[in-house]
């Protein structure tokens with residue numbers, strides 16, 4: 001994994017291994033992001049919070065970036081876009097959010113890929129690239145992830161990259177407009193990575 005500091009919007013770290021590059025989003029990404037999200041709507045919406053009616057617009061994207069900038073500045077969230085390498089085509093997104101310090105030192109992992117990029121190993125590569133950032137750069141102890149019990153793709157991804165299933169939370173997150181039960185997964189800093 002490469003970790004470089006570069007002069008790009010808000011000092012984004014650029015993470016990656018052979019197949020993917022991760023960096024923070026910028027306004028210039030709106031066109032590719034909105035096209036990919038729009039064409040993948042049916043693929044993504046069963047697994048995500050309900051999209052606001054203006055979600056794909058430029059002004060909503062600008063508000064999203066302002067929120068991201070605040071989170072990065074405060075150290076509470078780290079939102080990445082995922083690009084295929086070496087051609088640098090936007091394929092999806094991955095976010096470390098809800099960073100909690102003190103005695104906890106944890107964060108939550110979320111991710112998505114565009115429908116036409118699914119099942120190519122790209123999100124596995126992105127998760128593998130972000131774990132050293134979480135553990136070595138942010139010095140977190142624990143990365144958590146939650147997924148719906150019938151999300152076979154997400155379960156396979158987490159288990160393949162070294163996460164352990166730890167629990168089951170009833171009505172945990174409001175996904176697709178309903179409070180739904182979730183499987184709880186985590187990886188801690190000294191777990192083996194795969």
Ligand SMILES: CC(C)(COP(=O)(O)OP(=O)(O)OC[C@H]1O[C@@H](n2cnc3c(N)ncnc32)[C@H](O)[C@@H]1OP(=O)(O)O)[C@@H](O)C(=O)NCCC(=O)NCCS
Pocket residue numbers: 043044047111112113114117118119120121122123124125146147148151152153154156157160
């Ligand atoms: C979950 C998601 C990000 C996986 O991304 P991906 O790039 O397709 O994942 P990968 O190609 O790296 O595959 C990871 C593993 O999942 C498996 N997998 C992927 N899609 C699958 C599916 N639909 N059914 C069963 N297994 C699947 C792959 O086979 C692979 O395991 P393997 O190497 O043992 O075969 C993607 O399916 C997605 O965006 N889904 C919709 C949104 C979503 O579910 N977000 C997460 C909410 S918790």
